[in-house]
Amino acid sequence: MLHGQSNAWAIDYDNVYNDNNLPEDAHWVRTIGAMHVYNRPAMYPEAENTNWYVASGKAPDIRGGIQLVGNGMVGVLGLNIGLNLVASQNVPIAIINGAGGGGAIASYQKNDSGLNAAYGRLQHRLEASGLKLHIKAFIWNQGEGNAGDAVSDYKNALYQLYKNLSSDYTFEKFYLVQTPPGCSASSGHQTVREAQRQFAAEHLAVKIITRHGFPENPLFDGNYFLSDACHYHAHGYEMLAEWISNMAKYDFYNGTVDYQAPQLVRVIRESGKSLSIEFDKPIAVQPDLKVDGIVYSVKDQLFAINSKKIISISELKVDSKNNKILRITFKGKRLTKGAVITYVLGDTYPDTKEPYRGPWLVDADTGVGAVGFIKTID
Incomplete structure (x- = not known):
């Protein structure tokens, strides 16, 4: 089950997911009904449709308002999650994508609008599927539309969504995709990332994964972002699908490597x-x-103290005796207890409109990026 906004919608911008390009076992990935843009009243007959389809890697291409609904579509991300699991597990997979192509988290909350709202349309499809009590994982990929929200506001909204989903359906895991830099948010998404991090830490059934750490795109000068600085070429969605399906292999199919993102345990001041x-x-x-002729490093780009980016790190390295610990030394800077450190501040490289896409702190085994956070230094 996949839900959220445009990067869960996952349009085939590169036009590579055509039926004649798909592997032979693609017919084992199925879906029900239609994807439907989030901010329009129900479009009929698609909103009522409960037919089953072989899943399509296309998603309604909402640019210019041309295509707002599409039967049998699951998007590039949804299809690749299914393809990966069919290929590795030899089991049929149902992927139902309820994403809506835009909107803040409020647009996806439960209300009494029935088929005229995103939650009601998704509920209609899941009720008809017979799978509402048999969902392996609910994947939530949203946050771009809430840039600048207070941590408590987004976390409370996420809790309300989770509460309603838990009441209406049975799912074993809730996969939360942390919102990365991008989408030209002047205020950045660091507070949304922190809300997502806290929410995952507070719920046992929730697992968090990031969109940090993707390898460079071999087809587009290394860049997995489109020129709109928000959405991805197919490569970005394919990488996220690989990570999510690998996490599912671990949780449901006896996989041996957990692809959950490295999560923060604590930040400790060791000296001034x-x-x-x-x-x-x-x-x-x-x-x-x-990037564009400029060399960027983790130590000069990704950390901030009290919301001011740090450019005075003299050394940043993984501890030689405990590779779960990162040690940072500053150039003469006096650190005080109670200061607040942020990992991943803002959305772009300095003095540019280019979305930040690396380098990152990553899982030493899987390459999945560590969670972004805002944390008081102990």
């Missing part, structure tokens, strides 16, 4: 100019990355 950050998994620091 050094601190340590502990994660729950071994981590690695990606090498410097050149």
